Amino acid sequence: MRRDFNLVNTALVSLVIALALAPCGWLPAAAPQRKQIEVFPQKVHLSGARTRQGLRVTAILSDGTTQDVTGDAHYRSADPNIAKVEPPGVIRPVANGETRITAEYQGKKLEVAVKVTAVENQAFNFRNDVLPVISRLGCNQMGCHGSPKGKKRLHLSLFSADPHKDFLEITDAKKKLVDPKKAPESWLLKKAICDVDHGGGDLTEEGSDEYNVLLAWIAAGAPEGSEQDPQLERIEVYPAKRSIQPGERYRLLVEAYYTDGSMRDVTDLASFKSNEEAVAKVEADGMVEGTGYGEAVFMVGYGGMLTTSRVRSSQPAKVAFPKVQPYNKVDELVFAQLRSLNIIPSELCSDEEFLRRVYLDVIGVLPTAEEARDFLADTNPNKRNELIDSLLSRPEYADFYAVKWGDILQINRDIPARLQDKGMWAYYRWLWNALDQNMPMDQFVHELLTAKGSGYRNGPANFFRVGEGAQGMAETASTVFLGVRLDCAHCHNHPFEQFTLVDNLGMAAFFAKVRIKRSAEQDEEIIYLADSGTVKNPETKKPAVPKFLGGRELKPQEQQGDLRAVLADWITSPDNPYFARHMANRVWAWLLGRGIIHEPDDFRSTNPASNPELLDYLAQEFVQSGYDLKGLYRLILSSRTYQLSAIPNEWNRHDRIYYSHYYLKRLTAEQLATAISQVTGISEKYAGLPLGTRATQLPDVSYRSEFLDLFGRPKRATPVESERTCDTHIGQSLQMISSEYIARKLRDNKGRAAALAASDMPTEAIVEELYLTTLSRFPTEAERQVILGSPIDKKQRREKVEDLMWVLMNTKEFLFNH
Amino acid sequence: MLRIDMESGNGRRIGRRDFVQIGALSTFGVTMADLLRSRALAAPGTKEARAKACIVLWMSGGPSHMDTFDLKPNAPSTHRGTFKPIPTKVPGMQICEHLPKLAQQADKFSILRTLTHPSPSHDIASHIMLTGNVPARGTVSPSYGSVVFREWGYQGALPPYIAVPNGHRYAQAGFMGGTYKPFAIGADPNAKGFQVRSLRMPAGMTVDRLQHRRKWLEQLDQLKRRIDHEELEVLDGFYQRSYEMIVSPESSKAFDLASEDDKVRQRYGRNTFGQSCLLARRLVEAGVAFVHVERGGWDTHARNFETLQNARLPELDQGFSALLEDLDHRGLLDTTVVLWMGEFGRTPTIDYAPRWQGGRHHYSKVFSSVIAGGGLAGGHVVGESSEKGEEVKDRPVLPWDVGATLFTLLGIPYDKTYVERDRNIRLLPYGTSVVSGGMLTELADLS
Structure with missing residues (x-):
């Protein structure tokens, strides 16, 4: 995708950059003049x-906007x-x-x-002249002749993946689809215009451009073309970047370039798709229309190649962009984008908000009342950065992130991973230590991908017990380390995706020698490497060649030894197009609530980054730091962007992707269970673990807890992060209001409510303590009035303390990270 | 154009904002919005709606059509399996020998033998069957129950859409947002002392004290006043509803299985599926519009025949037949659609490899479903599969054909579109150029 941007007409790029940097106060009152044109x-x-x-031909106006003329x-x-x-x-x-x-x-x-x-x-060339027309008519789609078994008697490769096979199929004498002697009578044409009964309906009409090409090709004897014919080399779309306003229209132009240096306008044959129709839509002929504000990316496909065109539509500037001091480069990149879209960022969050937020995001637990008091009273101007450092070095950091990594590595003793007790613990302990000691992520990848031996004794060896077969291992590795979901390419190709079955099998081939054997011990499994092993391509029946995702194939002499190490080297090389960007994006998503690429494990050409420059910068920093994970956290946490308030303003309240304010996150199941235990002072007992073990410390998801399930704990059936849900539903509100789970913790005689009520603290001090414990802040004057408005006599105190604790745990301020 | 487009739609997740805005205008949260909506649109009981309720019996994993409702005794041994067909109460209609009680109720249900769709993957297939839509990238469609929830709203204290005992990943509200998700009871109705999660007040709690807490919470809940966010609005709606459910006698009564005659409980079968069917009947009786009964264990890759004969079929036979008989006996069957289905069928060929020991794998090209009640005729077989159960021989039934039939019975126009952030999303692809076998006009006049 980035390669395509290098092809962009430089004049326009500089224009967009100029736009982005231009001061965005009130728009100039005078009508814009046409300054220049470009062609x-x-x-x-x-x-x-x-x-x-x-x-x-595009006219560029004095205010920087453009017009298709x-x-x-x-x-x-x-x-x-x-x-x-x-x-x-x-x-x-x-x-x-x-x-x-x-x-x-x-x-x-x-x-x-x-x-x-x-x-x-x-002369005709089937691949260059005819197949694009057939694709354009939709004949080779999944639901038509491109389905795995074809349709009726015609079986085309899905989305023209195999032109030679398609040629043989269409010109197969037995199928009688083309008849050069009586070209207009050919069934191919009669079917296409539905002159004869066609299940696919009429796709075009007699005399159309598509019809004429097919007719001329058949009349010319339906040739395939020669080996020397030029081949498609690349495609380019114009404009690659542009600003647009709602209601504005223009038509894209798609240019195909061939090996002989010639070019062809293929706009009529290309396919188009917008990723954000609420900003701009694109019709089948490439006509674009602005529909709203924000940014959109059009995917343009032709001949199996893809490129993109971006548009930006800025909302009218009502107020001048405020002077906000960036804390680091992250902020410069975020604010530049906000400025260009006229989205005003929220204020900096308060110390109270920061405190609670950073505890929950870094260690998954709430600050104690004492920690809250200390931080809020601290007058050190650098106290936020110091808190970040101290939290990153706490063991609870490893607890909390072992849950996140445990999700995507699918650590579980029972179904579906079936690692058994010993395997689960070995895997979990390895993971926890790696996180606690901040193992560089390149080493982390190597240790996982090259592990051997018993899953009971060598934790990372369990990686190979989770994914089923070489393809399963490759799919897990791609999702977890590269953020690419290869499971769709498990079976076939996709029209708008660059990854094909060949890519899936190419990655699987790195794992083809991995074998699992049983040992004498019950259910123990040993991972070892066979001397040889291949993955067979189900279509060609040939063994797949190991191939880096989106990259080159291994040469025969490179295919010796443990190919997993070769793969690990490639993944963690600084030039890897995915690894660093994906890791940066994953951590960003964990902290900011939404990935720059969203979902964070769904990197694909049709899912562009909301701020590509920001993502590139984070990735570059991560590589340069030597894959220092905590360093990446520090960079993001210390940015002003992370520390923006969750309270939106008039100009940014609809923004959900540009980080103009901190996005609300419902506490995760484990965070919430832990917080409830912290507040009430009563731990939840998990079978087989010592009392006092927090939910964020559970090594897998097999511990029975209705509460955790209700709040979205995943089953770890897939490496995809969205298996964990943080949505809300009525079962949750019922649970919070009237469950025994909450009630018995509130009324427990050993709990915090009982202790506070029985203490000699004045009621006002108890209220303060409860606020600090649950919401990490002091109560406001108005809140004190509501609570203490009517006097509470000694006999009622216990009940009132329980009630207030219940109330505070049911506020949205408690249930959400904000 | 005849085409099932698996790739349509854009890559954007859909938010909830537009669906909850009305709620924000009203102190009653979702209630008012629902009331307005249910008055403006066809409400149950109006002349358009023939059915007032629907129960989906969801057989998660995909039940084998060849071993339940579409036996092929004349197919070769590689296909036919070990089960024999038996006659039913309806002449000419045969089902599996391990479903004898259902055979006695055959006049009440009809078999659809030619369900077909393009996906043999659990996720996609479940989405297709539960929503009537092929998933577009980035968009999850609302399940049938969520649509009914949205169109009809609450009819009392009980949520209009309830999942027993648990929900399914795609029996959800999709783009319609959390408001319209089913309430999953999360407890086994067959368990001793069965109680629905948090529906009763905890020990020591009184209505007065709960009201006091609620009042305090409303005064002290600051965040929403400062952050206008749809998720917070939705949560407020859930809280309102929860209070009503907790204090309402009708909700605890509806879930009180202990008040059922022991003979009735036995008739349904003392197992989770049987008691889920019984609870479904009680909920429909109490005015719940849509009940999803979840029953897994049908993904019989290995030991298909043992699993079916010893576990799945006996409980299915007992629970399903009791439900039909009981609904009919109480005069509820005419107004309640019962839909038995899974995400797909299973391969007609049997895999005897050592790993599978007589298993059947995923198969979506042709499979069976059963539909009953709601004014549909029973005792019919719709469609015919080929001799080995491999293909549709006559009259395909696409999932959206079933969906359109269901919505028509419920008085909801199947071609309705919802506007979500400037995008029109059609309820079902039925009636567009998509492949279709047509609604189930064999079973009722659906015009």
Whole structure:
């Protein structure tokens, strides 16, 4: 995806950057003037007689906005004997040679260099000329002839994955789809226009461009083309970046480039998709329309290749962007984006809010009343950073993040992972120590991916007991370390995804030698490497070659020994396109409540980052730090962005992706259970573990707890993080209001409510203590009034303390991290 | 165009804001919004709605069609399995020999033998069957019950959509948001001293004291006043509803299985599935619109025949037949749709490899479902599968055909669209260019 951006017309990129940096106060009152125009493409090379090329002319206005004026510009060819041009800027070849086309708009002129070659060549190439038309008509989709068994008698490869096979299928004499002698009578055409009964309905009509291409190809004898024919090399979309306003329309242009240097306008044959239709939508012909404010990315596909085009639509600036002091580079990147969208960030959060937030996010537990008092009273200006450091060095950090990592590594003794008691504990202890000691993440990956031996004795060896088969191991490794879900490519290719079955199997091939054997001990499993082993491609029946995800294949001489180490090296190399970005994004998502790429384990070309520059920066810092995980936490936690208030303002209340304020997070199941025990002073007993073990310290999810299940504890059936849910439902409110779970902790004679009520503290001091314990802050004057408004006599005190504790635990301020 | 587009939709998760805004205007939270809605739209009991309730018996894992409702005694031994068909009360209709009690109720239900959809994966298939929609990337569709919840709203203190004993990942509200999720009771109705989680006040608590706490909470709950957030609104709605449920006698009565005659409890079967069916009947009686009964254990890759014969089929036979008989006896069957289904069927070929020992794997090309009540005719077989149970031979039934039938019986237009952040989302693909076998007009006049 990033590669595509390098192809962007530089003039426009600099424009967008200029926009981003421009001061965004009130808009200029004067009507914007047209300053200049630009034209795309600036050089045209047409090869063959049937090609044609569209132009796009864009006017750039004095306020930096742009306007598509392709239809209003005038065009002239310097030599119509070489190439003709007709409105709206469509160039057609006439004879071999070179010439220039001039585009003129309101007195501004630009020239396009045109080269025409091989105009005598009328020959067809199936892959370049015919298959795109068939794709465009939708014939090779999942529900049609692209389904695994085809449809009726025609079986095409899904989304034209295998052009040669498709050619053989369509021209198979037995199927009688093409008849060069009576081309118009060919079934391929009759089916497409539904002249004969076609389950897929009429896809086009006689005389359409698609129809004419198919007709001409059949009439020419339905050739496949020659080996020497140029091949598609890359595609480019114009504009790659642009600003847009709601209601504004323009048409994208998709250019295909071939190995012989020629190019072709394939806009009519490409497919388009918007990731955010609430910002801008794109129609099947590439026509874009702005629909709202924010940013959107269009996915553009042609011939199995993908590229993207981004748009930004800024809401009107009502107030000047405030002067906010960035704490570090993170803030500079976040605020630059907010500024360009005219979204005003929230205020800095209060010390009370920061305290509670950072405890919950870093160690998963609430500060005690004493810790809260100390922090709030501390006048050291650097106290927030000092608190961050001290929390990161506490053992509860390892507790809390072992739960998160345990989810994605699927650590569990029972179904589905079935690691058994000993395997689970070995895996958990290894993980806990790695987190506690801040093991560099490259080492972490190596230890996991190259582990061998007994799952009972060597913790990381259990990694291979979780995923089923080489494909399962590869899918887990891809999701956990690269943030790429390969499970969809388990069976077939996808039209808008770059990863195919070959990628899935290529990754699986690294694990092909991994074997599991039993030992004498009950259910013990030993991981070892066989001397050889392959993964068979179910389509070609050939063994898959080990291939880095989105990268190269291993050469035969590289396929010796433990390929898992080769994979681990590749994953943790500084050039890996995924690992560092994914880790940075994952930690960002854990702390900020939403990934820059969301979900954090769903990296794919159709799921762009909301702030790519920010993600790149975090990844780069992470690599340079030597994969220091706690360093990454520190960088994010010490940013002003992390420390923004959760209270939105008028201009950012709809923002859910640009981090203009801290997004609310319902406490996770384990956080909430732990907090309730902390507040009430009564621990929950988990079978087989010492009393006092907190929910955030549970080594797996097999410990029976209705409460934890109710609040979204996952079963760890998949490595996907969204298996853990933090939504709300009525079962939860019932639980909080009237469950025995809460009630018995409140009324327990050994609990905090009993102790406070029986103490000689004045009631006012008890109220203060309860507020600090539950909400990490002192009560406000208004709150004191509500609670102490009517006198509480000694006999009632216990009941009132219990009631107040219940009330505070049921406030949203308690249930959410904010 | 005839096409099941697995890739449609965009990559955006849908928020809840638009669904809860009305709630924010009212001190009653969701109540008022629901009232307004249920008056504006077809409410149960109006002439459009023939059925007032629906019970889904969800067989999680995918029950084998070849061993339940579509036996193929003449298929080769690689396919037919060990079970024999038996005649039922309806001439010509045969089902598995291990479902004898159901055979006696055959006049009350109809078998759909040609369900078909494109996915043999649990997740996607469950989504398709429970929502009537092929999942689009990034969007989860609301299950049938959530749609009914949203259209009808609360009819009393009990939530309109209840899952017994637990919910399913795709028997959820999807893009409609948490408000319309089912209330999962989270307790085994067959357990001794069965009680629904937190529905009664805990020991020592009185209504007065609870009211006092509630009042205090409303005064002291600061965050919502400062942060206008849909999730907080939704949670407020849940709190309102929870108080009502806790203090209402009707809700504790509906869940009081102990008040049932022991003979009735025995008739349903003293197991989780049987008592879940009984509870479903009590809930429908109490005015609950939609009950999801969850029963897993049908994913019989290994030892298919032993599992079915010893565990799944006996409890199914007893619970399902009792439910039909009891609903009918109480005059509720005519207004209650009962839908028995899983996410798919199982492979017609039997896998005798040592690992599976006579197992059947996932199969969605053709499989069976059973539908009863709500004005639909019983005693019919819709569709026919091929001789080996491998393909649709005649009259395909797509999941959205069932969905459209269900919604039509419930008086909800299947082509309704919901606007979610400027996007129109259609309730069902039925009636568009999608593949369809048509609604179940064999069983009722659905015009």
